[in-house]
Amino acid sequence: MPIKLCEQAFNPWKEIEAYQTQTAELAGKHGATAVFVGTMRDFNQGDGVRSMFLEHYPGMTEKQLQHIVEQAERQWSLLDTLVLHRIGAVNPDDTLVLVAAWAVHRGDAFDACRFIMEALKSRAPFWKKETLVSGQARWVENNSKGYQSK
Amino acid sequence: MSIKVRYFASLKETVGRSEDELESIAPLSVRDIWRQLNPDLAMPETLLAAINMDYVSLDANVDEGDELAFFPPVTGG
Numbered sequence: 001m002p003i004k005l006c007e008q009a010f011n012p013w014k015e016i017e018a019y020q021t022q023t024a025e026l027a028g029k030h031g032a033t034a035v036f037v038g039t040m041r042d043f044n045q046g047d048g049v050r051s052m053f054l055e056h057y058p059g060m061t062e063k064q065l066q067h068i069v070e071q072a073e074r075q076w077s078l079l080d081t082l083v084l085h086r087i088g089a090v091n092p093d094d095t096l097v098l099v100a101a102w103a104v105h106r107g108d109a110f111d112a113c114r115f116i117m118e119a120l121k122s123r124a125p126f127w128k129k130e131t132l133v134s135g136q137a138r139w140v141e142n143n144s145k146g147y148q149s150k
Numbered sequence: 151m152s153i154k155v156r157y158f159a160s161l162k163e164t165v166g167r168s169e170d171e172l173e174s175i176a177p178l179s180v181r182d183i184w185r186q187l188n189p190d191l192a193m194p195e196t197l198l199a200a201i202n203m204d205y206v207s208l209d210a211n212v213d214e215g216d217e218l219a220f221f222p223p224v225t226g227g
Contacts, residue, residue, distance in 0.1 A: 055159050057156075057158055057200075060200060060203035060219070063203045085226065096226075096227065120227050121226065122224065123205070124224060124226050125158065125221060126227070127159035127160070127222065128226070129159070139222070141222070141225070143225050143227065
């Protein structure tokens with residue numbers, strides 16, 4: 001259940017491939033892998049966004065993410081999980097977060113991946129400060145509910 | 151007693167400090183500490199608090215040696 005905070009850009013698909021390849025316990029055992037990748041947009045709340053800074057609370061971030069993953073492991077039958085999150089300066093198209101869950105069956109993998117991601121959004125102490133195309137800087141005050149209205 | 155108080159994100163800018171060190175002989179709640187350190191600043195409605203990196207209510211008691219943190223709603227992911 002690795003949890004990593006990354007100051008540099010990372011490729012989520014290469015991270016998954018590398019982790020799965022190096023984790024012998026998964027070979028031949030997992031029937032399902034659910035993956036969530038969150039990516040930085042170049043717009044938010046009607047404004048163009050040039051860049052962003054991700055502040056976090058060192059120590060508490062890791063502790064809360066650990067709690068969340070352990071909670072998921074108690075609730076679902078999981079073989080393994082992987083959580084990566086960017087910190088510091090990020091740019092549009094950069095991956096912000098990767099959550100992967102490996103299980104024997106899809107239900108556990110899907111549900112645990114969703115749970116970890118939603119819990120991260122509400123409990124992990126990260127804060128986004130956007131620099132808009134106009135040059136104005138602003139803190140993101142709340143996370144969205146995760147749906148765009150139709 | 152000595153309590154380390156930390157502020158994060160927009161709250162750090164509002165308060166104008168990232169840390170405080172509080173010496174007190176009286177038992178204090180999280181709410182008491184906010185009022186004592188920020189007497190001219192209303193407590194934000196959405197304020198979150200953690201003691202030793204675990205979330206707590208604003209009525210929780212803070213003990214000597216604790217690290218108390220105040221911050222706004224989290225926005226990661």
